[in-house]
Structures are given as structure tokens and as C-alpha cells.
Amino acid sequence: MQPQLSEWDEQLLAGGVGQAAQRAMRIIVRMAEVCGTAELMDVTQAHIDGCGLLSDSGLEFAETLAAGGGKVRIPTTLNMGPLDLQNWTRFGIDENFASKAIRQAKAYTDMGCVPTWSCAPYQGYLTPRFGQQIAWGESNAICYANSVLGARTNRYADFMDICAAITGRVPKCGLHLRENRKGQILFHLIDMGPSVVDSDTFYPVLGHFLGSASGEKIPVIEGLPACVSSDRLKALCAAAASSGGVALFHAIGLTPEASTREEAFQGGEPERVVEIGPTDLQKAWNELSTAQEGDDLDLVVLGCPHFSFDEFRTLADLLRVRLEEEQRMPDGVRFVVISCQSSHALAQRSDFLDILERAGVETTLDTCVFHTPMVAKETKVLMTNSGKCAYYAPGELNAKVAFGDMADCVASAFQGRVCREKPSW
Amino acid sequence: MVRVLKGRMLVAGQASGRALVTREPISFWGGYCPRTGEIIDRRHELSGTMAAGRVFVFPRGRGSSTASAILLESIKNGVAPAALINLDVEPILALGSIVSDELYQRPIPMVVLDEPDFLSIEQDDDIRIDPDGTVTVRSNSSGPTNQ
Numbered sequence: 001m002q003p004q005l006s007e008w009d010e011q012l013l014a015g016g017v018g019q020a021a022q023r024a025m026r027i028i029v030r031m032a033e034v035c036g037t038a039e040l041m042d043v044t045q046a047h048i049d050g051c052g053l054l055s056d057s058g059l060e061f062a063e064t065l066a067a068g069g070g071k072v073r074i075p076t077t078l079n080m081g082p083l084d085l086q087n088w089t090r091f092g093i094d095e096n097f098a099s100k101a102i103r104q105a106k107a108y109t110d111m112g113c114v115p116t117w118s119c120a121p122y123q124g125y126l127t128p129r130f131g132q133q134i135a136w137g138e139s140n141a142i143c144y145a146n147s148v149l150g151a152r153t154n155r156y157a158d159f160m161d162i163c164a165a166i167t168g169r170v171p172k173c174g175l176h177l178r179e180n181r182k183g184q185i186l187f188h189l190i191d192m193g194p195s196v197v198d199s200d201t202f203y204p205v206l207g208h209f210l211g212s213a214s215g216e217k218i219p220v221i222e223g224l225p226a227c228v229s230s231d232r233l234k235a236l237c238a239a240a241a242s243s244g245g246v247a248l249f250h251a252i253g254l255t256p257e258a259s260t261r262e263e264a265f266q267g268g269e270p271e272r273v274v275e276i277g278p279t280d281l282q283k284a285w286n287e288l289s290t291a292q293e294g295d296d297l298d299l300v301v302l303g304c305p306h307f308s309f310d311e312f313r314t315l316a317d318l319l320r321v322r323l324e325e326e327q328r329m330p331d332g333v334r335f336v337v338i339s340c341q342s343s344h345a346l347a348q349r350s351d352f353l354d355i356l357e358r359a360g361v362e363t364t365l366d367t368c369v370f371h372t373p374m375v376a377k378e379t380k381v382l383m384t385n386s387g388k389c390a391y392y393a394p395g396e397l398n399a400k401v402a403f404g405d406m407a408d409c410v411a412s413a414f415q416g417r418v419c420r421e422k423p424s425w
Numbered sequence: 426m427v428r429v430l431k432g433r434m435l436v437a438g439q440a441s442g443r444a445l446v447t448r449e450p451i452s453f454w455g456g457y458c459p460r461t462g463e464i465i466d467r468r469h470e471l472s473g474t475m476a477a478g479r480v481f482v483f484p485r486g487r488g489s490s491t492a493s494a495i496l497l498e499s500i501k502n503g504v505a506p507a508a509l510i511n512l513d514v515e516p517i518l519a520l521g522s523i524v525s526d527e528l529y530q531r532p533i534p535m536v537v538l539d540e541p542d543f544l545s546i547e548q549d550d551d552i553r554i555d556p557d558g559t560v561t562v563r564s565n566s567s568g569p570t571n572q
Contacts, residue, residue: 023527026527027520027523027524027527030523031516031519031520031523034435034436034514034516034519034520034523035514035516036514049490049491050494052491053454053491053494053495055459055494055495055497055498055501056498056501057494057497057498057500057501057525057528057529058494058497058498060528061497061524061528064528137490138490139489139490142490154516155490155516155517156490157490157491157492157493157494157516157517157520157521158490158491158492158493158494158520159493159494159497159520159521159524160493160516160517160520161490215450215485215487216485216487216513241489242452242489244487245450245485245486245487290467370455391455391468392454392455392489394467394468395455395456395465395466395467396455396465
């Protein structure tokens with residue numbers, strides 16, 4: 001059944017605003033039918049994930065829209081892309097791949113998107129406001145925007161995101177509506193000391209557990225501190241949106257739609273209550289690794305989602321100690337940090353980048369190890385502090401993965417083999 | 426034994442093929458290779474299985490919102506499943522199929538079944554999907570002694 005259309009919608013569908021807008025609107029309407037939605041609604045900001053993967057079909061889609069006069073109607077940021085646009089030659093990227101990636105980037109910027117090239121858009125430019133109706137792609141960003149910022153977005157897929165940006169319209173359903181944002185499963189943290197919830201490892205591991213245990217339901221966490229850093233919440237979101245389809249979680253006393261348990265469940269009751277104790281965390285921690293302690297290490301990847309200024313600082317602090325002791329990474333270990341221009345620019349104004357460079361750490365911007373072919377096929381064992389990267393690396397990069405915190409990653413890189421401290425739970 | 430089920434057609438079309446069944450959700454990005462049609466999520470029970478040309482029966486998608494792009498690319502490359510049968514409406518994958526229709530006039534059918542019907546489909550059943558949402562299932566196992 002076709003949704004009810006406004007005059008504007010009809011005008012777009014009839015081709016009055018150009019071919020690209022017509023095509024985009026047709027896709028929006030068909031998606032409303034898929035979701036059984038009776039109406040469309042306005043969104044006032046978009047974040048494009050469809051610019052990330054380079055595929056012939058994705059490129060064709062973007063260029064078709066751009067050639068058809070497609071222009072975004074609302075402020076629109078870009079997720080990471082398939083290429084470090086300024087430094088790609090440094091990473092041995094094939095020229096044919098690069099030229100297609102540059103074409104794809106151009107198609108999106110020609111349509112008026114802001115070239116942020118960041119998968120952590122909430123830590124940069126155009127951060128959405130509480131309650132703002134937005135159309136975001138990129139699973140970790142969707143989770144963060146809904147949960148931490150209290151903005152409202154569904155999980156917009158590649159291609160739907162740009163259609164929403166061009167039309168400014170989306171199906172009125174799902175997480176755009178308050179009643180669909182109520183918590184469903186209560187996760188109660190038990191036996192977690194302050195040192196546990198104050199450790200970096202805890203957040204991606206909790207996220208991994210939540211994703212696996214909630215699927216697409218809305219989890220509510222009870223027992224987190226009232227103040228958790230953006231980077232830790234980022235890690236939680238990224239992991240929860242990888243092992244599961246978590247697009248929104250609430251944390252009582254921490255996230256903006258959950259000042260109390262009642263508010264988190266909108267006065268209702270949880271469908272089920274799950275206790276999370278140290279054993280569950282250990283199990284989730286184990287699940288995130290497919291490599292073994294002591295395995296020879298080929299590659300460390302940090303910055304999934306993109307490294308923030310604070311993360312640059314933490315890494316620089318860890319490396320500074322090693323440099324002072326005149327340690328160096330063994331040959332054969334590659335250490336890559338992924339970030340975006342905006343965080344990198346801030347880091348550049350400190351001495352962090354100099355320290356990274358002296359320690360032999362490579363920094364790549366605008367992109368991601370999964371989408372740009374910079375990881376050697378011979379890479380057998382990879383280490384990361386990201387639940388998301390750990391989750392996807394075995395399939396996407398055909399490598400074994402070891403999950404550990406940033407300090408573990410640095411220690412392992414300098415030893416040339418996986419060596420991790422026992423987590424604090 | 427032939428059974429006729431009625432589902433909700435998300436993306437219309439006709440297809441037939443052998444059922445590839447899993448009860449585990451799957452993420453197409455990181456889980457489905459758009460060049461070969463192999464399931465590459467190494468944590469998934471179907472890891473290593475070729476899904477190209479099969480009627481892929483799984484409860485729902487999961488994870489990355491890039492799944493639509495993977496499905497589109499696998500259709501372009503001719504290694505997509507013949508059709509998808511899900512338990513829940515899977516908009517991200519439906520989008521991949523709709524965009525394929527827009528770009529190449531080549532969607533793959535997607536049907537949602539209610540739970541008992543969804544659970545009644547077994548591995549390797551012969552499936553035929555018609556544009557009105559009819560799903561015809563011919564069972565290939567006539568009993569536990571005849572695998």
C-alpha cells in the first residue's frame with residue numbers, strides 16, 4: 001500500500017525536481033511500503049554510509065544520482081570512504097581502485113555532502129540535537145545518535161541514506177516515534193566493582209554481550225556510572241551494533257531518555273531481565289578473539305570507530321614510555337591508527353603525531369581497513385581494542401584476531417606477539 | 426510432500442531454488458561475499474557454505490547497514506541468493522533488492538513468513554516463490570531414514 005504523500009512528495013515523484021530526486025523518492029516510497037508505513041516525515045540531517053564501500057554497483061548508483069542532478073536538501077555528512085584521499089599512494093593502493101574511489105567521493109561531494117569522511121560523526125561536525133529527526137547510516141553512529149544523543153534515526157542502509165538526504169523525507173516509523181523507543185530488555189550489572197566499569201575494555205565487551213543477547217530489541221542497562229566518556233560509549237555502540245542489531249540502548253541515569261527505570265521503559269515492564277556478571281563478561285571477552293595468547297602478531301588496528309583526539313593522546317602517552325626506554329617495534333609488526341581529518345587536525349596541534357611517527361605507527365584518514373585494500377593478504381594475526389573490528393576481521397580480512405585494550409595492543413606490538421593483561425573483573 | 430504457504434511479499438518477483446536454512450541471523454556485510462556468494466562470517470553456522478542461487482531462509486539480518494550494498498553487488502555479480510525468506514521484515518536487505526530493480530531492473534524476491542511457516546522450511550527443500558507471495562515448498566526428506 002502506498003503511503004500518503006504530500007504535495008512535495010508528489011512533485012518529486014513526478015520528476016519536477018529532477019531525475020535523481022524522482023528516483024530517490026521512488027525508493028523512499030517503496031521502502032515505506034516494505035515497512036508498512038502510512039506516512040512519510042521530514043528529517044533535518046543525514047549521515048551517509050553508502051559512500052564507504054567501493055563496489056561497481058554502489059559507484060554506479062552514486063554517479064547516476066549525481067548525474068541526474070541530485071543535491072542534498074539537508075545538512076549531510078559523509079562516513080569514512082574507501083580511500084585515504086590525501087595519502088593513498090603511501091599505502092600501496094591499486095590505482096584502478098583509487099580512481100574509482102575518487103570518482104565515488106566526487107559523486108557524493110558533488111551532491112553537496114560535507115566531506116567529513118568520519119565513522120564517528122558524533123565526535124565532529126554537525127552533532128545532532130536531542131530529539132532531532134535525522135537519517136543516519138553507519139551502525140555505530142546510529143546507535144550513538146539514538147542512545148547517547150537522544151536524536152532519532154532508524155538504521156538507514158547504504159543508498160537509503162542518500163535518498164533521504166536528497167528528498168529530506170523518510171518513512172514515519174520505527175525509532176522516529178517515541179513509543180517505539182521504550183526499553184525492552186533489562187540488563188542488570190552485578191558484582192562489577194568500580195575498577196571494572198572504569199576500564200576501557202569493559203565497554204566494547206559489554207557491547208558485544210548486549211548485541212548478542214538483545215538482537216534487535218532495545219536493551220536497558222542498569223548499573224553504569226552516571227558519567228561515561230564519549231570514547232567508551234562509542235566502543236560500546238560499535239560492538240553492540242556488530243554482534244547484534246542494536247540501534248538504541250538506554251542506560252539508566254546516563255543516557256538522555258532514561259533518567260529513571262520508569263522512563264527507560266516508558267512506564268512499562270521489561271520483557272525479560274538478564275543479569276550480567278563477571279563470568280558473562282569473560283565469556284564475551286573470549287568470544288571476541290580467535291587468536292591465541294602468544295601468537296605472532298602481524299598487525300595492530302586502532303580507531304574503529306575513528307580515533308578521537310583523546311584516543312590519540314592515550315596512545316601517545318603509551319608510546320612515549322616505550323620511546324623513552326628506547327624500545328622499538330620488531331620488524332614484521334605493522335601498527336595502524338584510523339581516524340578522520342578533524343580529530344587528526346587537533347592531534348596535529350599537539351606532539352602526539354610526532355610520537356606516533358617515531359614509534360613507527362602509521363595513521364590513515366578518511367577510510368577504514370575493511371574498505372580500503374591496505375591490509376596485506378599475508379596478515380595472519382591482527383590485534384585491536386575494538387569490538388567491532390574484532391567481530392568483522394576474521395570474515396573481512398581472513399585473519400585471526402586478538403582483542404585487548406589499547407595498552408595490551410601496544411605491549412603486544414612491541415613484543416611481536418599477543419600478550420594481554422587479565423581483565424579486571 | 427508439497428505445501429503451499431502464503432507470505433508477505435516485500436520485494437515482488439518470481440524465483441525458485443533449493444532452501445538454505447539457518448536459524449541464526451546474519452550480517453551480509455562481513456558475512457556474505459559479493460564476489461563468490463559464500464557465507465564468510467566465520468562465527469556463523471553456515472560459514473563456508475555457498476548461498477548463490479539458493480533460496481536463503483534466515484530469521485533476520487544483523488549488524489552493519491552496508492548489507493544493502495553487499496546484496497546489490499552480489500546481484501550485479503550474479504552470485505546473490507535466488508530469493509530471501511525471513512521471519513522479520515528486513516528493510517536493509519529489501520533496499521538492496523529495490524535499488525537493484527531501479528538500476529538493473531533485476532530485484533530478488535523477498536518474502537516474510539509467519540513463524541510456524543518459517544520454521545516449517547527445512548534444509549534443501551525445493552522452494553518456488555510467486556509474485557503474489559505464494560511460497561510452494563516441496564520437501565526433499567520423506568522421513569528420518571531417507572536423508
